[in-house]
Amino acid sequence: MPNKRSGGGLSVTQQAAKFLGVSVLAGAVMAGIALPAAGALGLAAKGSVEGFDEIPANLKTLPLSQRTTILDAKGGQLATVYSRDRTVVELKDISPYMQKAIVAIEDSRFYEHGAIDLKGVLRALNKNAQSGGVSEGASTLTQQLVKNVFVEEAGDDPTKVAQAQQQTIGRKIKELKYAIQVEEELGKKKILENYLNITFFGQQAYGVEAGARRYFSKSAKDLTLPQAALLAGIVQSPTRYDPVNDPAEATKRRNTVLKRMAEVGDISPQEAAAAQEKPLGLKVSEPKNGCIAAVKGAGFFCKYVEKEFLASPVFGKTRADRAKIWNQGGLTIRTTLDPQSQASVQASIKEHVYQSDSVATAVTLVEPGTGKILGMGQSKPYGYGKNQTEINYSVGSDRGGSNYGFPTGSTFKPFVAAAALEEGRPAIQQYSAPYEMEYPSPVQTCSGKPWTNLENAKLENESESEKGPYRLKKAMELSVNTYFVQMISDIGLCPVMNMTDALHVRQGNGDKLPEVPAIALGSRGISPLTMASAYAAFASRGMYCTPIAIESITQKANGGQKSLEVPKSTCSRAMSETTADTINTLLQGVVDSGTGQEAGLTDGRDNAGKTGTTDERKNAWFVGYTPTLSGAVWVGSAMQNVKMRDIRIGGVYNDLVFGGKVPGPIWKDAMTGALQGKDSGKFNLIPIIEPTTPKPGDNGGNDGGNGDNNGNGNGNNGGATNGNNDNGGNTTFPNPSFSIPEGFIQGNGNGGNNGTSNGNGNGNGNGGFP
Secondary structure: OOOOOOOOOOOHHHHHHHHHHHHHHHHHHHHOOOOOOOOOOOOOOOOOOOOHHHOOOOOOOOOOOOOEEEEOOOOOEEEEEOOOEOOOOOHHHOOHHHHHHHHHHHOOOOOOOOOOOHHHHHHHHHHHHHHOOOOOOOOOHHHHHHHHHHHHHHOOOHHHHHHHHOOOHHHHHHHHHHHHHHHHHHOHHHHHHHHHHHOEOOOOEEOHHHHHHHHHOOOHHHOOHHHHHHHHHHOOOOOOOOOOOOHHHHHHHHHHHHHHHHHOOOOOHHHHHHHHOOOOOOOOOOOOEOHHHOOOOOHHHHHHHHHHHHHOHHHOOOHHHHHHHHHHOOEEEEEOOOHHHHHHHHHHHHHHOOOOOOOEEEEEEEOOOOOEEEEEEEOOOEOOOOOOEOOEOOOOHHHOEOOOOEEOHHHHHHHHHHHHHHOOOOOOOEEOOOOEEEOOOOEOOOOOOOEOOOOOOEEEOOOOOOOOOEEHHHHHHHOOHHHHHHHHHHHOHHHHHHHHHHOOOOOOOOOOOOOOHHHHHOOOEEOHHHHHHHHHHHHOOOEEEOOEOEEEEEEEEOOEEEEEOOOOOOEEEOOOHHHHHHHHHHHHHHHHHOOOOOOOOOOOOOOEEEEEEOHHHOEEEEEEEEOOEEEEEEEEOOOOOOOOEEEEEOOEEEEEOOOOOOHHHHHHHHHHHHHOOOOOOOOOOOOOOOOOOOOOOOOOOOOOOOOOOOOOOOOOOOOOOOOOOOOOOOOOOOOOOOOOOOOOOOOOOOOOOOOOOOOOOOOOOOOOOO
């Protein structure tokens, strides 16, 4: 009975029989003979195929997966992304030493045999029989190329990779037939080029170009003799011969390759000896795969680009189709990110908020009229360590952001004002705006079913000193809560819903905003990108443009490059030019003399914006813009568990944090740097001339109207002042949506008919409503 090797396994005789069987099989394949389903070779065994002729005639050759390069708008590299770190190069761009080394050690008769080397099979049979083990294989470079294609096609699926490498006669038959086809169709040079581009060199490097850059920080065309020999030696076992982790073993293997090159006549014995004396000379470049290694603080923007690609139907009908293209790689993606704007964003963040702070900030800059994202950054960088995060605070959950976004506070109020202006309310609209009040009820909704304050909920202003009446401009400057809730009560919720729909304002999870009056106070979570894009519509005189991050994409294909279609920004009118111009005028007042004075730009540029602070000071915002740039800044805790009182942020103590104090200066510095050297344009401002308030006894009440309010004239809701209402103004008061007690508003003076009648009475009426 044949003796078995120590530890079990096949005996020498059994190994010889197996190799003889393979050689006979190889000859049969080369002769194109169809094999039976079962027989002496046991082709019906598990893992075999039923017949040679049933194997597909054409090898499905996939393009090799390669690295994708992501660039900023000026062509600067932001990141490389890959499932396989590979850069495909032509044979002419690979060192001749490398070409000779890989052939010498892997398949020295490569240029002499066909797809299958019968002499090699017999040689391996003889050597393995003598050694009592499998010390030498017989696969040609062509066969190895075919096997690597199967592995490449399997991708990162471990089951498919195992199937592609399984040692069964069935898989071997398939490999052999495909090898014949490849030899016939490609020729030796192309086979060698493809092999050097597909094979794995360890340390995440696929293909010789990536291998050369990983170990020696140089291109494959510049490899020296000892360097080429080292790389060629790694291929047989990238783990065993890893020069980084085991330089001694790698050196032995390199010298074996050099010796073999001398034996086959590629180099002289003297050249081999000299090269063997050389040190390894490694100059290792660390793998920099993915957005986590992005430069310029653009890790989250890089990830946003990837999410945009995978979500856009422009790149494929299904997500699986798009993922296949992305994983295939070989893309060069030029993005919208402006390097000057991005640098300014990062500098401002670094100046004002520390990575180690208990709160974070996120800053996003968008170009009005185009939707281009010009800057995106945050104080907690992309990563998995302490004070790092995978969550992009600037975007919604569908693009890798927070599940809900962040409550926006009073930065929502301009949307309410824009809706009211679109409904015909004047820019000098006045409401009583008391310090504290119950939510008015009922309030009309889009569904027709009114919202009612069933719980008698109340709201109040920031300070007890904030009590009306106020007109729109002052209410916006001071951010008076009760004013804007009364405005919603007046116009109803549906106009506000229509406005936010037109501005694509959604919650962080993508849901529409609820129809409740409290939205006027920014109670719902929204992302900074959404806010910056919505405010950009004010800057562009009412035109909203969807945000975009990708300018162009080229893809390596068939030795060349082709351009791919990319998503385009869609612009639509969200409001009239007059409404947008009026909002610009109102919000300019916020930075000139209101809550956002610390944010106002001081270089003479037209700018406007709005502050926002939420309950318990868990979030603080500033959203502002010039005619050419819109930016949103959020400060807070992503977990919403930090109340920003008596807190140090960026090394500065703050007794109370509010939108104008911390986010405002961040916005100011980010915008200033982004706009430096650039023309930011001018707003089309609309003068808002507010009527003066006469003293008792003065003529000319300013709020005359048309209604008879227990006076002798046609005053609308009564005169606004005591005294004669001669030549009254044009301002009107809306009918409140809650009831007013009979006789509550009184006055016995002539109010004037639309400001044109001469009133005579000695009126003592109280204008407006509480």
